[in-house]
Amino acid sequence: MADVVCLHCPNQPGALAKAMDIITSAGIFIEYMYAFSQGEAANVIIRPDNVEKCAEVLKANKLELIAASDLYKL
Numbered sequence: 001m002a003d004v005v006c007l008h009c010p011n012q013p014g015a016l017a018k019a020m021d022i023i024t025s026a027g028i029f030i031e032y033m034y035a036f037s038q039g040e041a042a043n044v045i046i047r048p049d050n051v052e053k054c055a056e057v058l059k060a061n062k063l064e065l066i067a068a069s070d071l072y073k074l
Helices: 015-025 051-060
Strands: 005-010 030-038 041-048
Touching: 005 015, 005 051, 015 030, 015 041, 015 051, 041 051
Parallel strands: none
Antiparallel strands: 005 041, 030 041
């Protein structure tokens, strides 16, 4: 099982682009990602080359992450 980061963001144009700009500006490589929406929100599963750094960078930029235990409840 691979370690991933789950980003919770608005389901609107540009929301994911903002997160990707933050991640790539920090020099983080994304191996793969996928997403699913639930009404007004979307959850994006990201497999970065550095999980810890990715989570830190997203949190520092006030983006909402979801814990794996909460993701399994969806």
